[in-house]
Amino acid sequence: MTLFPVIHRELRAQARQPFTYWLRLLGAGAALAVMAVMILNGGSGGESFAALHRMVLLSIWVLVPLGVADCVSRERREGTLGLLFLTPLRARDVALAKAGTHGLRGLALLLAVLPMMAVTFLQGGVGWRAVVFSFSINLAWLALVVAVSVLASAHCRSWTRALALTHVLIVVSAVAAGTLKMFAAILVFRPSAIWQVMEQLDSFIAGSVQYLTGGRGLWSTNFTASMIPPGVIRRIMLGELVTTGALLAMALTLVLWAGHVIARRWREEPPPVWMQKTSVALTKPRFGVAFFRRWMLRHLEKNPIGWLERRTWSGRVVVWAWFAVTTTLCSAAVTDQNIWRDPRRSLLPLVWLLPGSMGYLAAGSFRRERENGVMELLLVSPLTPQQIILGRLRGIWGQFLPAAALLVFVWLAVRNLGLYQTTGAEWLGFFLVAFGAVPVIGLSFSLSSRTTIGAFVLTALFGFALPPLLGWLVVVALDPFTSWNMRERDSAQLAFSVIALALLAGAFGQGMRWRLERRKFQFNTGVS
Template sequence: DTISREKREGTLGLLFLTPLTPIGIVFGKSLIHTLRAITLFLAVLPALALPFLLGGLSWKDCVVSLFLNSSALVLALAAGLLASTLATDSRRALVLALVLSLGFAYLFMLVHLHLFYSTLSKFLKLPFAPPTDFAWFLPDNLISQIELLISFNTGLGRDLYSYYGLGRMTPGEGWRFVWLNYPVPFHFAWLRQLGWLFVVSIFGFAAIAVLASWRVRHTWRLEPPSLRHAQLQKFFCAPRFWKSIFRSKMSGLLTRNPIGWLQQYTWSARLLKWGWCLGIVLLECMLVTAPSLSNVWDGQYLLASLLILGIAFTASGSFREERQTGAMELLLITPLKARQILRGRIRGVWGQFLPATVVLVSAWLWLL
């Protein structure tokens, strides 16, 4: 939200009155958040140093962790910076930043896995053919893919997925398996590859920063939507079928729960409601094709967690728009009491996620 907040508050134009350039603004904002992340890291550094001082970790473990976490920090910063320039609303910027961060993390872990095996094949004769593409590593279902990548990049995965080429590790053995079973020249070759990954992450961040500065230069003012945009929004987002039923339903909702009506009257709110439902349906269709029932239930727990986070995220910003537009003061001068306003908003938020919840619970009953 570092750039989008400046747009909403109208202070981005004031920054252009200074000698700062767009790229300077972007890098300055990035530096602030980088220093904040480094400060948090330094705060927990004494606790992180204890395993090393007690002999539980080697210096190689520390170097691997440093490269991986530094790359993750750079990519997360790039994702947040790009999302802040693409979205103006704080919630949309946050959601977009999370999506971009997950995408960058998945791509980084996939590249790391590829580099590990391609480097290992130069020092050892593997019991399988060297990989030719990324899909070679991955199982047939999404949950197994994620578990494989996370276990490999953290060294803390399940024994079933912690496979490094010559044998399976015991749970929690992690990267120590590499140091004990693979030749020392491979250790340094792998560390060099991790260093190059970190350098590539920095160059990727620089490229995204240049793109963000271009966006800042061309979109620093909040302009009203164009006529073409309004026509497209009306064509795709306005009700086109059963309009009388839709109006009757919204009128009844306004009569029964005016606060909940405020939560659901816009097309974006309706898109959120049925988008969650469609997303749960599509993910359930992917999960039921998993070969293992345990993977299916792991996916159910993940979907339930995502749904709970979505409800909490929507509820946390439910009164934000009313405060920004001044509608909150109008609500407070109505005969409605504060308790009624809160109860109506809770019902409105719950109504947005009711179809998705029904689909998820129905899937659980079917699996049982």
Template sequence: MVSLPIVQRELMVASRGLGSWLWRWIVAIVAVAFGGLWLLLATLNQFGGGAGMQGDIFFAIMSWACFGYCLLSGLWTTTDTLTREKAEGTLGLLFLTDLRGYDVVLGKMFTGSLRSFYGVLAVMPVLALPLLMGGVTNAQFWRTVGALLNILVFSLSVGIFFSALCNRTGKSIFWTLFLLASITIIPLIYIGIGGMNPVLSLLSPGHAMYLAAAPVIGAAPVWGWYPLWIGCGLVASVMLLILASLIIPHRWQDRQVRPSVSVDQANESSAVAPVRYRRTEHLESNPVSWLVNRNASMQTSRVLMLGFIIITWLVMIILTVAGSMYSDPDTLVPIGLGALWLGSLWFRIDLTRHTVASLSDAKSCGALEQILVTPLDEKQFRRGHFRAMARFWFWPFVALFAAPISYIAFQVLLHPEIWEFSPMLVGGIFGTIFAAVLVTGFIMDVFALYFSGCWFALRGQSFGLAFWRTFGFVYLLPTLGSQLLCWLGMFVWLITGIIFIVWPLTSLQSNFRRVVSGEYGQPYTRKVKRVPIPATRPPPPVIPA
């Protein structure tokens, strides 16, 4: 029998924790509340003479919500499990014992996956309600449950693999998100352009989820692919866990040890001199900017983002001019909106990741305390960090706005008859107002993500916790809420943006030094004035007889 001591210990600790218990109840309460609200609305609709309870629609909404939860579970559960141990320097202590790589990897994965599994398990009874409402078959329900669990295991395995491979939590989150998004979206694009290969289409978890939740009456033809897809998903997850177990014993150090270089060698070496020159240039202009510009992965991501924006919109312009099938500008509107949304999401994620990483790394290594004992005060530090971040992300920010504006201007020049068509002109006016609201919301999101990222990075104990607090509270939750509240959601989105700008900004202005020193949030202890003890007369000397 194989003994896994870390798995046993971590599961015992995690199962008894308050967070696991609360998460199980929170997910169950949200699912039951949504299910009860749907049943109430369906019953009222039936009494009003409308259609009966639509179980298939309810099942589709719940299953796709669970799909998003399972697909993204690896991002906030397992991506920082091993990187946090590397940063704290405690991972190497485990390998001083007789533990193996699979002990550590499986222990960390089971710990991170417990809450996610509890959440899926809590939703299953609510997901089964459409079986009583009608419109959903038993096979459809069980196929969906199996697909959700398979996607959950795969997402957790991807997160633990990149956590073992990367040295920083930011890199682990980025590559996990990149792989999950690529493997989900690229096969869907292949299907959208007319691809018919079932093997390539089943690479997407989204398409497999669609087939699993498809209503099939009678003999189910999709059962032929289902066992194969489940088996391939489990094999891929096991392979990722094996690779992580083989990698982690050799990459447990936080940084690779490099040989020391003397001053004379650094001045003569071509590899070190550019780094010294860039650091000196940043320190002379803005001492804080080196904390922002030293991250090589963010510089690479910025270049890739600029390339994505420029190439995407250039291709759209070329397709508009060259092909006759693309002469109608309406055919490229969904593609342009999708590219614009993807670019803005990429910008939000990287801005949050960069803001949190620059301050979290500086706090963990003690650089913030060292900076604050210099003549540079806290106000100069905050202003310098803001200017450095604005300078770093200026061109991607400009490209996000300049590319669609240039495309619209090109369309107007190519089709001047648009100005003569009055309904199109009225639609353009309303579209301009709607676009202005979206642009205002995006700019507010940028400032809210920056200031909230600074505050949560200084308050949090880890990069992953600070990142998901910032991105979840500022963008994810308001976006989901705005979708549920229909036209009122846009105003709620703007209000939450104002709140997450004003609150962290005022907190940083008043409590920056206390947060850095660790005094913020500590219980207040009143100093008790000590009463001096009255002096007593010395005892008389003893006279010997």
């Protein structure tokens, strides 16, 4: 195997990317923030340790794919993958080298948190078993996430598709690992209890999540309490180590599979005829073709820049896929058997998820025009920068409009029933402002950031992290002059966050216009 040149190149390339350093800073900052919050709230060492563990696990699930998902797809896009195969390198070597390099980067994240974890020992309440548990879980998930990211990257040419596929594969892996663990636990402890477990699957899932994340002090209770026999603890530990080993083996298998995919795809041959025919058969409009053509032509007339978002079948599917997801969640929420539970609580994830997806879409939105040079052509056409920006924003808003309208309708309908204590007006306000504002911020970063990953992270920071922080700061500053109760305080904090988000979007919108007018954006052109 000739891994080292690839590892060497990859590490050098990563070292030259500012994003690598920002990611480290972000990781260390988040760890510090978690520790500060835990210490300020008077949490025990065990609780702080579990909180840090959760932060690392979340980083592995969210941040690691951002860095890895483009590792092969980028080489495919830039045409450098084929050059590697002119040397004695084999596809398996490339996959292993990529996974190894990014695994090392991920381990650096674990090492960065180590000093903070050491502090929790000084606080007390953390046993060695919890450390082993945390390390083995994080290590196994790091390996698995890197492996699925490399696999997804080998499958796709575009970074966004690779990232989306990575997250789908992470969910699939989590379900697979959870199921594996469930059956292993049942077989180890009580083989006869399998049907009981199946009947109470939701409780089991909740328990598994706690087990994975150390939630509700589960680890400190289990590993330090004297009520659990030592034999059982030994079995739990052994089970965890066996699971970790199984997940590491699974990760290695996935990386080798990625090598197989690279070997099949590096020549960039067109898909087989049957696949092309199937694709055409599934995506070509069959009914109302004339109407559809007129409809699309109208879109093109009114807003050519927005039309680009809806031109492809995949762009149009986004509209109805989100509508389907929203319909499903709204149906589940309003038909809940527990009539005392406010359905809007179940809809809160959507309030975050829809603007989050819009931000994600917007952050990668102008990348293609920047890379293929069309942005330069648009800027010398009669379209003004304002028209280009608004055109693209209208395109993104249009893709999510049916889902958003449905959500707002259900929210208002539930509110008008008058059954529940809160009106939820502040959350509705947050959603409406985020719907309008987050794409503006995302689009702005899609112009100014060199990489889509950077644009996405900055959008998340300025669209979702900074406004609540500003809202909290305003509330803290106003605390001495007010006498609001807990609920009023929370509402005020949310209201100030919404105002901050709106103001940020306005500033970013103006900045984006200024950048386009003065051609101050990351301008990459290459002969394509």
